Amino acid sequence: MDNTTNTRQDNKAEARLIMEGITVNYGDFVANDNVNLVVYPGQIKALLGENGAGKTTLMKVLAGLLHPEGGRIIVDGQEVSIDSPQDSQRLGIGMVHQHFMLIPKLTVAQNICIGLKSTGYPFPDVRKVEEELSELSEQYNLLVDPKAIVSTLSIGTQQRVEILKALYRGAKILILDEPTSILTPQETAGLFDIIHFLTKRGNSVIFISHKLNEVMEISDRITVLRQGHVTAELAKQETTERQLAILMVGREFQTEKHLKPVPENAKELVCLDNITYIDHRKVSVLNGINLTVKAGEIHSIAGVDGNGQVELASILSGLLHQTKGKFTLNGKDLSKASPKERLQAGLAHIPSDRHKYGMILDLSMEDNFIIEGSEREPVSHRGILQKDAITSFSENLVKDYDIRCKSVKQKASTLSGGNQQKLVLARELSRNPIFVLAMQPAHGLDVGATEFVHKKLIEQRNAGSAVLLISTELDEVFDLSDRISVIYEGRILATIKREEATRENIGLLMTGKTNG
């Protein structure tokens, strides 16, 4: 960590990794333009930038998954060419991807043996690997059982498996891609301990994030990327969160949201009564969820991924049938209603995985706009589609929601992520819903698009709709909610007013700890 005070020109010869003038194009799009990055032994280097700034692309170059069009890479003083993941691994580069690169059906040890001839070829000695992993896990305080099947492990443990995997492969430069986005505050603290532990032993860590507070907390030096360019390279001491924000986005973001309080006597529009779901493996995924959302209220469900949120959203939208329990909307029992009946009753659904549940990439924007309303006038008349009405309906939505496109006839897949989400929002909110179910609505969006989505949710709230926001992002939860519920292993552990909630207690609840 002693490098932090030095300027980088001083001892470039000692650098563990130098990337110079890296350029990557995706067709016409320049993902990385002449990017430089220097990392020293024992250093924690933050790579800061919003979604789509080119952080992941740059790291894919290091991991040997992408070939840059230009630039050079120097590892430990040697210019190298990283043509494959094996090359990357040989150079001591290990990457923990945002989406874990694990095979859920296999054990931890088997996962680590994949593609690794040194564990025995062609017959890997899994027993020996298990022992070595136990040792390594103990040495770095990672608490991983090498014999466990990966699918049975929690998200936090799976992340530690990824770190273990990188270490086992001899990583000296560890790249962590948005590692905290799936963790609770407490798990994050644990991860930070592990990171410090690693750097004390001379490893370098590249920490990729778009969260300013974390970057300020963990890193020694910070490289900021915006639209594929490096906009700054500075030591933590030289900067502030505010400055970083401007470097990252090009302007300050608006964090303040004006919310008038929800009146006490507001009607409870949405009632979930004892919603229980037992899946086909007889695992009880949801255990008696009780919840209400009032008119003009945003009620958030916070929690770590995989605690039943996906199932709850599927049940509310009618894709999945609860084993037990009742769901009423505005006094109407929708427990057994079809998705269509729910939509007609005033539900709008903004799914977390918009490509899977929210839109059809391969079809035109027009087709995407009418997917719910194809049977209604004026989109269709007696079962016949009315092309002109569809076009004008679509063009209005494009205008109202400021969706950037050349024409409503273009395929949805040609839109950027933010515009795709606007398309979903436009369609869902244009029906004037009384209940908006939003799950991770800003997932993968850049700051501008995230602000837009949040603004629209607040507009809905202020117009008197009930909004249920399911999110793993505490920032989002605290920014938007009137009340916060925490879900853990399919149970609501507590429901707290936003004014009374702290990150601390919500974070503890997210790990299942009910104080006292």
Added chain:
Amino acid sequence: MVNDHTNNKDSFYHRFFDKLRSSSEFFYSIGAVLLALLIGAVIICLIGSDPIKAYKALYRGSFGTTNAIAETLLRAMPLALVGLGATVAFRASVFNVGTEGQLFIGATAAACVALALPDLPRYLLLPLMALAAMGAGALLGGLAIFLKIKFNANEMINTIMMNYVVIYFVSWLVHGPIQQPGSPLGQTEKFSVNGIIPVILKRTRLHAGIIVLLILVIITYFLLEKTVWGYQIKVTGKNMLASKAAGIKVKRIFYSAMFFSGALAGLAGMFEASGIQNRMIENISSGYGYTGIVVALLGQLNPIGVLLAAILFGALQVGASSMETMVGIPSSAVSMIQYLIVIIFIGKNAFPRLWKRFHTSKDKRA
């Protein structure tokens, strides 16, 4: 590592071929036909025949005379009907490979009606037969969807298994309960005159089914392109989960697409029985159910394209027999060539790739 000069080219060729692909799928099919015929010519050479003579015979046999054209259209009819149905099913991502069985059961159902009510006037009997044929085909298809929805059983494997089961079942029927008395053959009695589709072109076998087919092409086109049902089929086929979430009754879409597909295959069976054989026979179809599926693929799941592809295949099949008698090339050569056309068409993306590779290697040499 530095290869930026190829990258610009790369995107240029990509864009060029993208444009070509989107604007002229049709020309790709023509190209596939020509290439397959060229390969066919090489094969014909290899077995020691004259390809020009052979293709002349092929043409003469399929389009050379009025009768030839009529026979081509006759052969195109079941292929087009099956292909139209498969188009609807495939658009909904329902892999109905059971069209052969649906054709058999449709033909049998029509035959049962014709044999049971021989004295009914034609304007009643024929529609009734068509209804029975379509109903039987639809039900058989529907069974596969039922098993898919209820048990998650793969509809493709199930429909193929059903083909075998149904064909043996029909074979038993025409050798047993509905066999022509006194005949050793697997066939029923001849239908009464009222149960036979009238011929519309003198001195040929071309029957009124062709008019029904043309109407059905237009109806299918209209249904797919202009109606909510067609839209919902397209949407469900592309993304079932999103469609379900959007309130589309996807089960209903799956059933209706399969019913439509099965019904048209069943109707194709009736056309064979009551338009050509004038009775039900054991080998009512020589694989029209399967060929119709690739006709749908070559027609790019577009009703008009399907009609054209069916006529092409009909011509090839009819021309093949005249090629066999005149030049002595086995007609199975043509059945091979017709599938080769489809394989080349499916693999059309290979050409821009090969073209690109050819160019980059030339650049490197330069």
Added chain:
Amino acid sequence: MEPILNFLSTPIVEGFFSASMRLAIPIMLAAIGGIFNERAGLSNIGMEGFMILGSLFGFVIAYATGSIWISIAAVIVIGAIQGLIMGYFEITLKVNQVVFGITMNLFCVGLTSFLYRIIFGVGNSPRIDPLPTLSIPVLSKIPLIGPLFFQQTILAYITYLIVIITAIFFSRTAWGLNFISSGENPEAAETLGVDVILTRYIAIVISGILCTVGGAFLSTAATGLFVQNMTAGRGYIALAILVIGRRNPWGVFGAALLFGAADALQLRTQLFSFKIPYQFLVMLPYVLCMVVMILFSRTSSAPAALGEPYERGGKKE
């Protein structure tokens, strides 16, 4: 005990058992091949086509050379080439795997009937001497197990070996891990240094070889003659066997044997003129296949990325 043993060693019962395995082998070989491609994330709907090609070429080459071994060697080459072609379409060109498989099957049927006509003209195929049965001393005398497992042709014994090798391959070897990771999470596999594209090509080539050899078994070992369309849907049954056997070599072994038994049973029943029309007997394996597959379809064992084309490095090639 005595009467049961006596019954089991009557020639009819012994014949039934040995026929069960003989009829199971082609399907088993194809389905074992299917394990390779499906676990690597690729479907092979074209198994029927591979098999019919194998049965024709196996027969023709054995007929021409007089050696079944030369014919098997040649069929292995043909299967590998066909596997490569399929790989090019499904892996490199990323065409719809169902669509291509079906078309491939139809093409192969056309190709075999054409070649058959060219080579043998019209009429029935000549006969060759099928592979002799090789009874294993001692073991073949055990009731039930003897005729079932140890009164078979040498190809059957090789098939047992292939089943065992496949089981070891997937549970113990580094290659097996490569295959599984390519089928479950190809992106992850690639980051771990597994060449997903190459793995899938190898998988489809292995699958192609086993399917064509399975087809060749039909004509050279089981019957000694070639009949057009002689595979009669066995390639499709093999697909169902994969589902029923949960893509596990032992499961596939058991499921294939069940169908061999059903097939043997219907053939034997046909010989005795029971009142059952033969069509219903011939149907039996297909009906059984549907029923069992329905029972086994509730929970899926399919690899997560089965049928999804893989693009290296995300958006970029």
